[in-house]
Amino acid sequence: MTVYAIIGGTGLTQLDGLTIKSALNLDSPYGQPSAPVLRGEYAGREVLFLARHGHPHRIPPHQVNYRANLWALKEAGAQAIIAVNAVGGIHPAMGTGHFCVPHQVIDYTSGRAHTFYEGELEHVTHVDFSHPYDATLRDKLCGALAAEGCAFSGHGVYGCTQGPRLETVAEIARMERDGCDIVGMTGMPETVLARELSLPYACLSLVVNPAAGKSTALITMAEIERALDEGMGQVKAVLARVLAG
Incomplete structure (x- = not known):
């Protein structure tokens, strides 16, 4: 039976209903993970x-140690990863409360440690990243979303920005021209690091606000937190369906 790892993002720093059997404090070759890996x-x-982002939520997206996190999950026995991400909506269909299971990603970040293949290598390694998300795992997420009656899109392009600031109207306009449907700050390099470790990986994105310029109102943390509070119950129900399947 597949051992799933869940990476919780903003709004999901703990998983209610998880019976914890152990907390693994793993010291990776890349430094400390964001938090202990909970096995349960x-x-x-x-x-x-x-x-x-740690528990409590304290590590900004550009300072997450993505390599340590992915290494720790692999070391702990993960065989597949479901990542939960809070995102902004760019495409008109991606309104607040909508879910997206992206099929592609565009990386706009800079300066992040984005590969395990560096340093004193015996040979150069290139991984195929044509299709960044695992199709089988994406199908399971879509099936669970449909069964829960959630409004969702079974495909989309995730644009990953550096953060921690939100984007300008011009940046979102550019991303829309590039084909992005949603925008977040944590999708990369997490996705490619999973690929380098041969871990099937899929992303469950919850839209928590319209992206800059997609609404006449200012984006506020109160709005984002309200959307997170309302959507996390559905996130947990979807995860439970995937794990029980």
């Missing part, structure tokens, strides 16, 4: 959980 039981099966 959820929806009747073994699962690993890691809070991407």
Whole structure:
């Protein structure tokens, strides 16, 4: 039976209903992970959980140690990863409260440690990243979203920005021209690091606000927190369905 790891983002620093059996404090070759890897039981099966931003939420997206996090999950026995991300909506269909299971990603970040293949290498390694998200895992997420009656899109392009600031109207306009449907700050390099470790990886994105210029109102943290509070119950129900399947 596949051992799933869940990476919780903003709004999901802990997984209610997870019966914790152990907390693994793993010291990776790349430094400390954001938080201990929690090993436990959820929806009747073994699962690993890691809070991407720490618990409590304290690590900004550009300072997350993505390599340590992915290495720790692999070391703990993860065989597949479901990442939960809070995002802004760019495409008109991506309104607040909508879910997206992206099929592509565009990386706008800079300066992040984005590969395990560096340093004193015996040979250069290139990984195929044509299709960054695992199709089978994406299908399971879409099936669970449909079963829960959630409004969702089964495909989309995730544009990953550096943060921690939100984007300008001009930046979002550029991203829309590039084909992005949603915008977040944590999708990369997490996605490619999973690929380098041969871990099937898919992203469950919850839209928590319209991206800059997609609404006449200013983006406020109160608005984002309200959307997170309303959407996390559905996130947990979807995760439980995938794990129970």
